[in-house]
Amino acid sequence: MPDYNKITAGFALGAASPVTSGIEDVIYIFNESDFTISYDTNNPLVVNKLVAVPEGTGKIYKFEGTNNSFNAVSKMAKTAVGPRYTEEVDFNLAGNTTDIKKQIQAMGYGRVKAIIINNYKSGDSMVELFGAVNGLIMSEAERNASDEGTEGGYKLKLTSPDKLREPYPPRAVIISPDAGGVPSPTNSVIALELMSK
Numbered sequence: 001m002p003d004y005n006k007i008t009a010g011f012a013l014g015a016a017s018p019v020t021s022g023i024e025d026v027i028y029i030f031n032e033s034d035f036t037i038s039y040d041t042n043n044p045l046v047v048n049k050l051v052a053v054p055e056g057t058g059k060i061y062k063f064e065g066t067n068n069s070f071n072a073v074s075k076m077a078k079t080a081v082g083p084r085y086t087e088e089v090d091f092n093l094a095g096n097t098t099d100i101k102k103q104i105q106a107m108g109y110g111r112v113k114a115i116i117i118n119n120y121k122s123g124d125s126m127v128e129l130f131g132a133v134n135g136l137i138m139s140e141a142e143r144n145a146s147d148e149g150t151e152g153g154y155k156l157k158l159t160s161p162d163k164l165r166e167p168y169p170p171r172a173v174i175i176s177p178d179a180g181g182v183p184s185p186t187n188s189v190i191a192l193e194l195m196s197k
Contacts, residue, residue: 059195
């Protein structure tokens with residue numbers, strides 16, 4: 001059995017880096033077919049490279065919100081073949097244009113992957129990839145024209161496709177902004193900004 005499936009350490013909470021809930025009000029989303037993902041050979045929970053397919057043509061799209069309007073959830077379920085994870089990313093889109101409707105419709109039919117930035121910055125999982133193996137689909141898109149919370153915008157939820165759970169929890173993204181750069185969680189944010197449109 002691989003080492004990553006065995007408990008090898010204990011943890012204690014400290015005053016130096018207290019846990020902080022929530023994610024930043026930014027989500028990076030890309031089409032499943034636009035990038036290949038490479039994982040650390042010693043740890044499948046770490047993404048160490050995102051490469052556009054064909055090289056240089058893939059785009060990552062940045063969605064911004066405010067006031068803690070975004071959320072991400074990972075839930076484990078026991079199955080006959082081991083633990084599997086259902087992943088969800090909730091976010092809002094301000095506005096009601098045909099361009100917004102087109103993006104919502106595309107996420108309903110196609111599969112995307114989402115990268116979030118946790119408010120908790122201590123450790124290597126500051127930046128996480130959701131939908132790494134099976135992608136995510138739009139499972140909910142609700143617009144209530146009189147909703148004061150969204151000002152008439154959309155509440156959206158990306159989830160794992162039915163019957164297609166992820167084999168691992170959300171992967172840590174540790175990449176560099178350029179070929180010669182040093183991979184780190186902080187540099188991952190810089191790399192995503194450079195790749196986003």
